[in-house]
Amino acid sequence: xxxxxxxxxxxxxxxxxxxxxxxxxGIAGAPVRLISHRGIVAxxxxxxxxxxxxxxxxxxxxxxxxxxxxxxTHDTVVRALxxxxxxxxxxxxxxxxxxAAVTERLASWHDAARDALDxxxxxxxxxxxxxxxxxxxxxxxxxxxxxxxxxxxxxxRRRTERSRTELARRxxxxxxNDLYAxxxxxxxxxxxxxxxxxxxxxxxxxxxxxxxxxxxxxRNDEFRAAVARASRPGGNISVELxxxxxxxxxxxxxxx
Amino acid sequence: MAALLLRKVGGILTTQLDYVTEAALPAPxxxxxxxxxxxxxxxxxxxxxxxxxxxAEVDLITIRLRALIASADRVSLR
Numbered sequence: 210x211x212x213x214x215x216x217x218x219x220x221x222x223x224x225x226x227x228x229x230x231x232x233x234x235g236i237a238g239a240p241v242r243l244i245s246h247r248g249i250v251a252x253x254x255x256x257x258x259x260x261x262x263x264x265x266x267x268x269x270x271x272x273x274x275x276x277x278x279x280x281x282t283h284d285t286v287v288r289a290l291x292x293x294x295x296x297x298x299x300x301x302x303x304x305x306x307x308x309a310a311v312t313e314r315l316a317s318w319h320d321a322a323r324d325a326l327d328x329x330x331x332x333x334x335x336x337x338x339x340x341x342x343x344x345x346x347x348x349x350x351x352x353x354x355x356x357x358x359x360x361x362x363x364x365x366r367r368r369t370e371r372s373r374t375e376l377a378r379r380x381x382x383x384x385x386n387d388l389y390a391x392x393x394x395x396x397x398x399x400x401x402x403x404x405x406x407x408x409x410x411x412x413x414x415x416x417x418x419x420x421x422x423x424x425x426x427x428r429n430d431e432f433r434a435a436v437a438r439a440s441r442p443g444g445n446i447s448v449e450l451x452x453x454x455x456x457x458x459x460x461x462x463x464x465x
Numbered sequence: 466m467a468a469l470l471l472r473k474v475g476g477i478l479t480t481q482l483d484y485v486t487e488a489a490l491p492a493p494x495x496x497x498x499x500x501x502x503x504x505x506x507x508x509x510x511x512x513x514x515x516x517x518x519x520x521a522e523v524d525l526i527t528i529r530l531r532a533l534i535a536s537a538d539r540v541s542l543r
Contacts, residue, residue, distance in 0.1 A: 280501050301505040335493075336500060402503045410499040419503065433490045440491070450493045457504035 211255035212262070213305040216241065216286045217455075218315075218322045220330075221248045222294035233289035236282050241289075244308055246315035249322050252290050253311055261304050270302070287455045295330045297322065297460035325460055332397055333429070334459060335422050335452035337436060338405075339388060340414035341381040342445050343374060377445065378415060384446055385417045388439050395432045396422040398459055414447065421458040429453070 214236055221243075230241040235254030243250040259265060269275045280301060287298045305311045315322070393399040404416035424432045433450065440448040 276502075277498050280498065280505050283505060284501055298504075301502075336496070405499050405503065410497060421504075430490065433493075437491050450491070451496045451500055452493050454496070454504065 210258040212258050213253040213307060213311055214256045214261065215299050215303045215305060215311065216252045216254070216283055217290055217296050217298045218318070218326070218460075219243075219250050219252060219290050219294045219296040220326050221245050221250050226250075227293075230286065230289055233286055234282075235286050236279060241286050244311050244315065246312055247319055249315060249319060249326070251311050251315055252286060253305070253308075254286075256304070261302070266302060266304070284455075287457075291455040295326050296455055297325050297329060298455050298457045299460075329423075329456045329459065331426050332423050332456060332459075333426065333452065334454040334456045335424055335429075335432060335436075335450060336454060337388075337392060337418065337420045337422065338412075338416060338449045338451075339385050339418035340412060340416050340447045340449070341378055342414045342447060343377065378417075381415075381417055381446055388446070388448070389418060389420055392420070392422055392432070392435055392439070395428055395435055396424055398423040400458055402458075417446075421454075423456060423459045 216235065226243075226245055228243050228245065230243065230252065233241060235241045236256050239254040239256070241252050241254050243252055260269060269279075283301060287296060290296045291298075305314065389399070389401070399420060399422045402419045402421070404419050405412065407416070410416075422432065436448060436450045439446075
């Protein structure tokens with residue numbers, strides 16, 4: 210038995226309207242079909258119930274390699290669609306029973322989807338992350354006294370290190386808040402995610418900002434220039450830009 | 466990054482301050498899997514509330530993930 214994996218909603222395109230994404234297979238190589246309703250398409254592919262029903266899906270999502278493969282495929286499909294028409298990406302693992310269920314949802318989502326797609330037309334997402342590079346802390350290392358005083362001296366050094374790092378972090382947060390506000394001035398919309406877990410992202414330094422910005426296409430260069438100016442060499446904040454992304458972070462529907 | 470350039474537009478020399486050409490803009494960093502998962506798990510189209518429904522009753526399943534694996538290898542998109 211097959212379920213339907215929904216990748217994205219998009220504005221119908223093509224003359225006659227395209228009903229399948231050419232050249233871009235979905236999960237497990239299945240074709241990506243475009244189910245159409247009143248000018249909006251749902252991009253779906255058939256996925257095995259044995260993998261994508263609720264219980265097996267939960268188990269699979271604990272497996273980072275399985276998750277990575279599905280995420281990559283999902284993103285590839287969304288980008289292929291986004292290259293052709295305005296696209297509102299879905300979150301990972303939005304599953305339907307069959308085509309009729311998808312069409313029914315398209316009907317109930319129609320107005321919200323149309324409004325969301327209108328708000329995304331001619332716009333893309335850029336990601337900006339900012340990191341505090343923790344400086345080498347120069348604390349005078351006097352010879353510790355032996356005995357009872359040695360422990361105290363150690364604790365004193367540790368306190369000093371922590372308070373210097375904390376001060377650096379507080380100052381950096383102010384800069385980062387200013388950075389976010391200044392970049393948001395170039396954007397239609399902006400939002401933040403929690404900083405990434407360094408065990409997953411393996412980033413150096415302390416991540417202070419994990420933001421996304423929705424930018425009009427004709428303001429792309431202006432935005433990128435603003436990010437470049439923010440990445441002044443020699444500062445203690447490093448800034449990393451990713452994108453352009455399909456508008457994952459700005460595709461909001463008010464569920465009916 | 467500011468550059469003073471003279472451009473000939475419609476036969477008239479004009480100046481443009483702070484004009485940064487496409488070639489001069491630093492290339493974006495490649496997106497990592499974690500960057501993608503930030504978006505696929507935390508964003509995209511969201512139904513109001515977290516809904517997990519048995520397949521027998523309703524058609525839609527939306528899975529909300531908890532913290533990912535602490536020991537995950539860094540898996541890049543390319």
